[in-house]
Amino acid sequence: MTMLKDPSLKYKKFDPKLNLKTRQWPLRTLDKPPRWLSTDLRDGNQSLPDPMTVEEKQIYFKKLVEIGFKEIEVAFPSASQIDFDFTRWCVQNAPSDVAIQVLAPCRPQFIKRTIDALKGAKKAIVHIYMATSECFRDIVFNLSKEETKKQATECTRYVRTLTKDDPNMHETEWMFEFSPETFSDTDPDYAIEVCESVKAAWNPSIRNPIIFNLPATVEMSTPNVYADQIENFCNKISERKKVCISLHPHNDRGCAVAAAELAQLAGADRVEGCLFGNGERTGNVDLVTLALNLYTQGINPHLDFSDMKSVIDVVEKCNKIPIHPRAPYGGQLVVCAFSGSHQDAIKKGFKKHEQKKRKLAFEAESSGKKCRIVDWKMPYLPLDPRDIGRTYEAIIRVNSQSGKRGASWIILRNLELDLPRGLQIEFSKVVQRETEAKTRELKTSEIVGLFETKYIIFPENTVIKLEKVNAFRLVDYHSDTKKGGKREIHSIIKNNNKEIKLNGVGNGPISAFANSLAAYFNRDFDVVNYHEHSLGKDSDSQAASYINCRIGSNPPLWGVGIHEDVNVAGFNALISCLNQSVRANFIHLN
Numbered sequence: 001m002t003m004l005k006d007p008s009l010k011y012k013k014f015d016p017k018l019n020l021k022t023r024q025w026p027l028r029t030l031d032k033p034p035r036w037l038s039t040d041l042r043d044g045n046q047s048l049p050d051p052m053t054v055e056e057k058q059i060y061f062k063k064l065v066e067i068g069f070k071e072i073e074v075a076f077p078s079a080s081q082i083d084f085d086f087t088r089w090c091v092q093n094a095p096s097d098v099a100i101q102v103l104a105p106c107r108p109q110f111i112k113r114t115i116d117a118l119k120g121a122k123k124a125i126v127h128i129y130m131a132t133s134e135c136f137r138d139i140v141f142n143l144s145k146e147e148t149k150k151q152a153t154e155c156t157r158y159v160r161t162l163t164k165d166d167p168n169m170h171e172t173e174w175m176f177e178f179s180p181e182t183f184s185d186t187d188p189d190y191a192i193e194v195c196e197s198v199k200a201a202w203n204p205s206i207r208n209p210i211i212f213n214l215p216a217t218v219e220m221s222t223p224n225v226y227a228d229q230i231e232n233f234c235n236k237i238s239e240r241k242k243v244c245i246s247l248h249p250h251n252d253r254g255c256a257v258a259a260a261e262l263a264q265l266a267g268a269d270r271v272e273g274c275l276f277g278n279g280e281r282t283g284n285v286d287l288v289t290l291a292l293n294l295y296t297q298g299i300n301p302h303l304d305f306s307d308m309k310s311v312i313d314v315v316e317k318c319n320k321i322p323i324h325p326r327a328p329y330g331g332q333l334v335v336c337a338f339s340g341s342h343q344d345a346i347k348k349g350f351k352k353h354e355q356k357k358r359k360l361a362f363e364a365e366s367s368g369k370k371c372r373i374v375d376w377k378m379p380y381l382p383l384d385p386r387d388i389g390r391t392y393e394a395i396i397r398v399n400s401q402s403g404k405r406g407a408s409w410i411i412l413r414n415l416e417l418d419l420p421r422g423l424q425i426e427f428s429k430v431v432q433r434e435t436e437a438k439t440r441e442l443k444t445s446e447i448v449g450l451f452e453t454k455y456i457i458f459p460e461n462t463v464i465k466l467e468k469v470n471a472f473r474l475v476d477y478h479s480d481t482k483k484g485g486k487r488e489i490h491s492i493i494k495n496n497n498k499e500i501k502l503n504g505v506g507n508g509p510i511s512a513f514a515n516s517l518a519a520y521f522n523r524d525f526d527v528v529n530y531h532e533h534s535l536g537k538d539s540d541s542q543a544a545s546y547i548n549c550r551i552g553s554n555p556p557l558w559g560v561g562i563h564e565d566v567n568v569a570g571f572n573a574l575i576s577c578l579n580q581s582v583r584a585n586f587i588h589l590n
């Protein structure tokens, strides 16, 4: 195969033919959502290998309404019977506050059929398009500038005669949209000239402005250039108040979202796009990303993606294209952290968040005022996963790249056990070995299972499991206070059917019980580290104890115990250490 030595020689640097010296958009920030239009059922649908059936379009339409779209481009009614029939269904079923938009080329017979499809609609937007760039005029249409403008203007007049000028069509609130297709590749002055002519033909009002949709039919350059083109158009078009400037950015260079954001700064009022960026070639601008980006700037997009899963289900089912796991906000993996340092930061972030929440709740209760919302400030997570229907449990996932925090987060969320640092480190090694052996991510249930098996913290009634692992458990105890404040613990522990009576004295119950074990097993039980916390918020909540104990001359082991009686929780933690010693053959049973 022969290749050009330097393929770049084939291409010319894009020249927007603009000299915008006083651009204002870089000085602005977004402060409100745009008017949204979903074109999933038109631009999205026309680009699918298998376009949607009427039933699929109906399901999709209902979901768009549920999300909150008030303008939906439902079809290209002159293209197929399916699109025509679906437009009729929309006319009959769209909620009264939702405008149905349909697209037609600047061809009179197509326009006629398009408007026939809309008969009886409450609110309709007739959208016609005509490419204006030199490339299209020369290659596709063989039309001069004058001829192109004339065709667009005459077709606008024709739409007018069939809609707002027709007394029989007055049950519909008619809106009109014109797209100079290939706008981003069109000489800016010429795009304005065509739009001025179309505007005069439609005669819009401030109450019902004409929509000029300025598409980046093909994304030609960096997003700042598109923003310049939009600002230039906004500045120069006459009767600006009678005009709604709409964006329709495609994603050829992968910058559609950025282009739409900058172009809103440049003055655009409206954005057309698709959920998850479906559409021709690399797609239209992704409305999910645009909308949720607004949330993270403290702006309500007035589109509801709180049940993201149901949105994805509909989109995947109808488009028959899976959502990429890394798609912003919607992708399955975007709120998941596998790597240790991310997990560490997120776990600390949630801890701080919970603390702040409790503090604000306490302040509100003491002052009798409404509780303030805690500002979202979370390492690695720009949006609260709960705002898109994701649970916190699913955020941290564990594979061989995860450090100590991942596994301990899973234990915290599932067993409410807040492991001390030393135990986190010890348990993470167990998990690491397992992920390496399995060469895959571990499921939550597997991690919980590993923890319960290693620390043998089965509830008391799981006798069979305890017998299986040859484990001791506490049967009973009572405590006496000795002279000088010392404690004496008498207890019975049991392994299989063998009961053992123990007796020990110490400064407190834990040391007394450790001493009783030391006496029976004839080796030291040194408590090196001890932590405890309560589980649950009620007064009858249980206690969790964590003990790091050196048995004989072996390395210290962590044990875990849970019980309503804090003493028993501690004894169970020591028994957990004992059981691990037996399993590791540090202690041999006769």
Ligand SMILES: CC(=O)SCCNC(=O)CCNC(=O)[C@H](O)C(C)(C)COP(=O)(O)OP(=O)(O)OC[C@H]1O[C@@H](n2cnc3c(N)ncnc32)[C@H](O)[C@@H]1OP(=O)(O)O
Pocket (backbone or CB within 6 Å): 043, 046, 076, 078, 079, 080, 104, 105, 106, 107, 110, 129, 130, 131, 140, 141, 181, 217, 280
């Ligand atoms: C950028 C966009 O996404 S625009 C929307 C595009 N969407 C679609 O095309 C989906 C639906 N389209 C269709 O089903 C078909 O194209 C139809 C039914 C509309 C037309 O079918 P056909 O009559 O076979 O025409 P065809 O599909 O070949 O379209 C090309 C013709 O339309 C003309 N044309 C293209 N765009 C326009 C326009 N905006 N205004 C007027 N004529 C146009 C072309 O010049 C060409 O004309 P020619 O046949 O005289 O050379």
Ligand SMILES: CC(C)C(=O)C(=O)O
Pocket (backbone or CB within 6 Å): 043, 103, 129, 179, 181, 182, 213, 215, 216, 217, 218, 248, 250
């Ligand atoms: C019809 C227009 C708006 C279009 O789809 C495009 O230019 O991409």
